[in-house]
Amino acid sequence: MKFEMIEKKVYCALELLRLHDYYLLKEDINERSITHKLAEHLQYCFFDYNVDCEYNRNINEPETSKIIRILKSSLEDRDKNTDEKSVYPDIIVHKRGRTDNNLLIVELKKSTSDDTYEYDYLKLKCYTQQKAPNTLNYQIGVFIKLFTGSKWKTSPELIWFERGLQKL
Numbered sequence: 001m002k003f004e005m006i007e008k009k010v011y012c013a014l015e016l017l018r019l020h021d022y023y024l025l026k027e028d029i030n031e032r033s034i035t036h037k038l039a040e041h042l043q044y045c046f047f048d049y050n051v052d053c054e055y056n057r058n059i060n061e062p063e064t065s066k067i068i069r070i071l072k073s074s075l076e077d078r079d080k081n082t083d084e085k086s087v088y089p090d091i092i093v094h095k096r097g098r099t100d101n102n103l104l105i106v107e108l109k110k111s112t113s114d115d116t117y118e119y120d121y122l123k124l125k126c127y128t129q130q131k132a133p134n135t136l137n138y139q140i141g142v143f144i145k146l147f148t149g150s151k152w153k154t155s156p157e158l159i160w161f162e163r164g165l166q167k168l
Contacts, residue, residue: 001103001139003140003160003162003167006103006104006139006140007160009042009045009046010042010045010104010106010142010144010158012041012045013038013041013042013044013045014038014041014144014156016041016044016045017034017037017038017041020037020041021034021037022152024037025146025147025148025152026148026149026152027148027149028110028112028148028149028152029148031108031109031110031113032053034108034110034146034148035053035090035091035108036053038091038106038108038144039051039052039053039091042091042093042104042106046093046103046104049093049094049095049101049103050093050094050095050096051091051092051093052091052092052094052096053090053091054088054089054090055088055089055092055094087123089105089106089107089123089127090106090107090108091104091105091106091108092104092105092106092138093105093106094138099136099137100137102136102137102138102139103138103139103140104138104139104140104141104142105123105124105127105128105138105140105141105142106141106142106144107120107121107123107124107141107142107143107144108143108144108145108146109143109144109145109146110145110146110147110148111145111146111147111148111149111151111154112148112149117143117145120143121143121159121161121166123141124141124142124143124161125141125161125164125165125166126164127141128140128141128161128162128163128164129163129164130163130164131164139162140160140161140162141160141161141162142158142159142160142161143158143159143161144156144157144158145157145158
């Protein structure tokens with residue numbers, strides 16, 4: 001699928017989130033609740049794919065574990081409290097049981113989050129790179145900063161990744 005179509009569908013899902021689930025944004029509800037609802041809207045937009053939250057399986061498990069070790073190592077270097085952070089993506093758009101059609105990885109943060117975005121960027125780079133140790137080969141990654149609380153009407157900020165690099 002071309003980048004422009006993926007981008008259009010992501011914006012469509014975000015608009016559906018803002019229209020139907022604005023309460024979650026306005027009241028600054030837990031990030032996982034927001035991520036779940038966004039995944040439902042992504043499923044509507046990417047109807048011929050599977051959309052999953054924090055998915056932790058791959059048919060080529062030994063190769064995936066290399067990426068997980070890289071990410072866990074990065075976490076341990078930065079933060080002693082690694083249990084709160086996940087090496088798994090917030091949302092993926094893919095075909096279950098295959099690695100030849102991994103389309104989109106999504107990382108999301110609320111504007112009110114105290115976390116930095118560096119680790120999310122690293123995840124997006126790792127999952128979208130097209131070389132070893134990655135066999136997942138996600139076509140596109142996107143970091144979404146969603147504004148919540150009093151700024152919930154503000155348009156989200158998106159940063160796109162492709163082939164292990166941030167798109168400019």
